[in-house]
Amino acid sequence: MPEAVYADLSRCIGCRACELACERENKSSRISVKVLSGLAAAPVSCRQCEIPLCTAPCPKGALSCENGKLEYEAENCTGCGLCTLACPFGTAVLRAGIIERCNLCPGMETPACVATCPAGALIYTEPGSLGENIRQRRAKRMNRALEPPAPAGRRAE
Amino acid sequence: MKTTEKRTLHPTICPYCSLGCGFFLELEEGKAVGIRYMPEHPVNEGSLCPKGNAAPDILNHPDRLKYPLLKTENGWKQLEWEEALSLAAEKLGTARKENGPNSLAFLGSAKCSNEENYLFQKIARLLGTSNVDNCARLCHASTLIGLGKTLGAGAMTNPLADLSNSDCVFVIGSNFAENHPAVARQVLRAKDKGAFVIVADPRLTPTSWLADLTLRLKPGTDVALLNGMMHVIVNEGLLDRNFVREKTEGFPGLEQALQRCCPETASRITGIPPSEIIKAARAYARAGAASIVYSMGITQHISGTDNVTACADLALLCGQVGRKGAGVLPLRGQNNVQGACDMGALAEFFPGYGKVGDAEAAGRLKTLWKTDKLPEKPGLTATEIAEAAGKGKLKALYVMGEDLVNSHADSSRVREALESLDFLVVQDIFMTDTAEYADLVLPAAAWAEKEGSFTSTERRVQWTDRALSPPGEAKPDIEILLLLAEKLGLGLPYRTAGDVLAEISGAVPSYGGMTKERLKKGFGLIWPCPDSSHPGTPVLHVGRFKTPDGKARLIPVEYQSPAEIPDPDYPFLLTTGRVVLHYNAGSMSRRSKALLEKEPGLFVEIHPSDAKAMEIGEGNRLVLETRRGKTEATARLTGKIGPGVLFMPFHFPGTNVLTGDALDREAKIPEFKVSACRIRRE
Structure with missing residues (x-):
């Protein structure tokens, strides 16, 4: 874990x-x-979920998870906010178009x-x-x- | 953010509360840009509360005072230091010459260093007045007197870390989880080892969250609770007979007085069920080592001194003093309130607690100061200074780092009092509400912009070096005082804080072995430290008490009701206190954006049943009114206070408009904790 x-x-x-x-x-x-x-x-x-639900709905793959490590590429982020809805704890926050976690x-x-x-x-x-x-x-x-x-x-x- | 090569770390002591937590200021190009934690510090072990985390905000704040300012008809006029200090000296000199030295008064600062407070009271006393005091009068004056007459020393008996060795922690009138958060880690450590934690407070607070037993007493009934507990202890034979016989005086009187205070009587007064009073008494008395932790819930009453005395009685009765894990721990307020008192910035005490009026104490000081005249009578206390100013008995007042408009009770009267002065000097880091009334404002350096020693609540004296320069032309308080003394013709022979400390070690016996070099090593020294080879004294009263015969005194006290109790005109009982995100009068914490965002304004807690009866909803604006004045606040509905009780934090200007100035007869501390109040929706 x-x-x-x-x-x-x-x-x-x-x-x-x-x-x-x-x-x-x-x-x-x-x-x-x-x-x-x-x-x-x-x-x-x-x-720091092992299988982070926040990455699942990301349309452009800005938020991804490899080998248990969450990666975020701001340039691919559209700011759609689906990740914030997907996080069961509400800890991914979209602020000024950037994911803050x-x-x-x-x-x-x-x-x-x-x-x-x-x-x-x-x-x-x-x-x-x-x-x-x-x-x-x-x-x-x-x-x-x-x-x-x-x-x-x-x-x- | 990572620490880059451009950044340097500078060790310092937190400027907020009295715990004396250490941390590193992160500096870049002479500016404070961040904080690094200090896990090796014995008090906070690397942790910091929200205020500590926001401490650098003070240093970089745009509101900082940068130049001496003179009030003129067209607003504030910038002055040169030379001109400003000449004016201050001239005005003080004239008032003294025309109306005598007692027409002057001086308010020292529990935020300033030991050296600065020592110098401050020395200037006042060399000018011939003992009208010098500090804000300890408003928070722990009753501790000085109450613990002084029972234990022989008005200070915390054991260091904070020693709380972790207690088997029972009895907290009364302290919400340390909000006001001294790092204490929580020691209490939790004791709990991990099996300690029983009792919290007596009219409100349920974050401190209650840590309790095994909560006693929700009616505000102002602490003596009844403590007497009730002592009654149980004596009747059930739980007292430490050997300790009482060998180390105390006065047991028969106490025993007799306690007969009237059975748990049922105590229950009727306090509102706590008798079974809980008995449970608390047994847990405290039976513990191998037990500590009492108290704060302003005990001290800020007209019975403040009695409350403190009762706490000491309880500890003495059970032999819970002078050992590891056993003690009486008053948690003090300001970062240097202990030091300001030790230095004699008090109307009735010379440095080192020699009584003003005692020929021997005066004699010693006369030799040290090479003067033949010192005030022979105690001066006016902080509360009396405001009163005397209002009656026109004072001509000039010099305030160093104190916002009395917001910190004193009944602030409308304080405002009137300040207006009736001929001359008011305020030396501060911000334009406080008090400074607005000044004729002359002197810009001072904040804690990290100067050097000096500070004494924490556990009597730990720590030295801090200057980390950065003050803004504009602001100067360290010590420099301002030395320049002023020169203008006043007092010719004080020091150049640096180190020089002043050298004299302090001669004037204050418990600081006898303290030098700048020794204080800088490790994490300071805990007084008493009488000579240069003495390692300091973490636990007081081991073996003997600090009374002339070495025995403590058991002094019976009787419950008296608060000065103002609710009546049909003012049906609510208003009590005041602190919240974790703000600090005292708020001149610092309300200027931190991060803190203010989270706690933006004045609120009042009201019980849901009262709110329902008055059709008050969460967030409604309420008008609160007492016999002194009225103020507005936002309603917060909570069952954490009892029905009929209101709670307001005192960090915002509105609160002390309401509080009363009934004084404790011995310590002269105002009863901030109980006022009769009425409310209505706006």
């Missing part, structure tokens, strides 16, 4: 630092934070959004490892909950 920017929703505080960082690095933000039911915040950016900040070790995240909620990884991280954290917390409480007044210095 390809690497992409994932968000741990239990950690995201909805501060939108990722949007600001992306905007500074790429002129416009390719990640956007949606706040759901008042508190839960969900940052969404290109999923997350390209994982080439040239930087970590994408800017991940590097800036104050809560450490954004992760640049391949999706296989995500579940394991969460399982381990949960297990640790449960283990702690099973410990007897420390007797008050007699704690170790």
Whole structure:
């Protein structure tokens, strides 16, 4: 599975630092934070799909995918917008006739959004490892909950 | 964008909040063009909040003040520095000669460096007045007093990173996820290790999202909640008896006072079910190491000092101070508000918290400053300065980097007060609403355009070098102050910020071992650092407290209701606070295009049931009115606040038109957090 920017929703505080960082690095933000039911915040950016649906309807082949790598040739783009309709996540944005999507900040070790995240909620990884991280954290917390409480007044210095 | 060869990286400290996050400014041909993160920095570990990400916008902004400006009948007139400073010195001198030194007042800046604030208060005091204060009066004055009288030092006890070692984090009156976002990573780290997080706040905030238990109390009832928790702890024997016996004084008094504060009583006042108060009390007291994190939800009340005292009592009762992961952590506001206070830019304190009026403290300073006269009485506080100006008791006011029109409560009165001054100098980086009232405006350099040290909320003193030049003829505040001092005939013997720091290390004992060279190495030093070989003190109160006998004081406090409670004329309770995309009075954040686009204007949160009853829809324009004034805002319907409560951010000029100026009796901080208010659709 390809690497992409994932968000741990239990950690995201909805501060939108990722949007600001992306905007500074790429002129416009390719990640956007949606706040759901008042508190839960969900940052969404290109999923770097293995079989990207956005390429399928492209009439002139401006958006194509080879060996799992998405290529975009602006000169062939007609600006028809079919790709933005095709993306199931709404992360391909047509702005002034050009497709803007997350390209994982080439040239930087970590994408800017991940590097800036104050809560450490954004992760640049391949999706296989995500579940394991969460399982381990949960297990640790449960283990702690099973410990007897420390007797008050007699704690170790 | 890649870093090309033409670009250089310059390490700096974020100018926004008090966390002291580090990052690199990316420079090209003397202009700030970007940011690179600094993963090795111990506070933010490379991360930055939205405001930090937008920090370079301040440096390149077209609105920056570039020349000294004099107000004339035909608008602003550009002046030469020489002329401007002579005028300032002459006006201050005349007012002093004709009406005495106490007709002058000085407002320092928690945005300026330690050296600048030290110099600023020194100038004020050498001129013979202690009317010098800073905006800490509006955010954490109650912390200085409340923690001072209980623990012996009015500052955060443990560093931020130490939060990750807590087994229980009790957050009360702080929305750190929005106001100090990098704190979230430490709290989440503690949670990953199994910590229990309690968030007490009248609103549901992004901080509540991280909580295991949320306590939604009525605004202004914090003391009742804390007393209720302490009642449970004492009654169930969860207190740390050894700690209380060996390291504190005053337990019998506290125990007696707490008898009246059972969870049921606390529940009636706070609106929190008794079972949740009990649950919170047990979780906090039983934790191996527990921290209390608080901020302006605690301090900005007429009971601010009492609220802080109750927080300290709770920590002391459970022995949750002076250890790894156990402490009391007030999250302060400005990037150098801790430093401005340490430097004595406070009406009642000399540098290093020697009390004005204490002969010994004055004596030490007289020797150091080689003067035989210093003010003997505490001066006017920031809030009292505005009041005195309004009554015509002040003739001249010198404001360095502070927008009191927007930051003080009851801003219509502040505007009137500024108009009644004979002479107002404002030294700032932008033409703020306060500067518009000035007779003389002096253009200052922003943080990265000068050198100096800044003290973060965790007492970490960090040095920043100058990265680029200020725009136009703007000068670093320190240069302006030194030139002014010369014109005033004070003859101060420094040339650079380093020289001033050398004197500070003599005047402020906890800065005794700090030099420019030491601060530049690594990531600064955490005070107290009394001598040149001392490594700094990340955790305070280990073994003994900073009181004369080394014991902390348990001081009972009683709940008192806010100064203004809703009534039939003003049926809503208006509370104020911050949002993540803006900063304080907004003179910086509202000038960042990226930030303003995302949060463009003043809004008011209202509960859907209230909105329905008043036929208010999302996005309607509302007129809000209190006994002080009225303002307009856009309605946002949300169940995140309780019925009958309204919330407004204070980053826009409209908000503080409404807030009241009832003061805490000890700390003199205004009650920004509770006002009675009425609303109607426009």
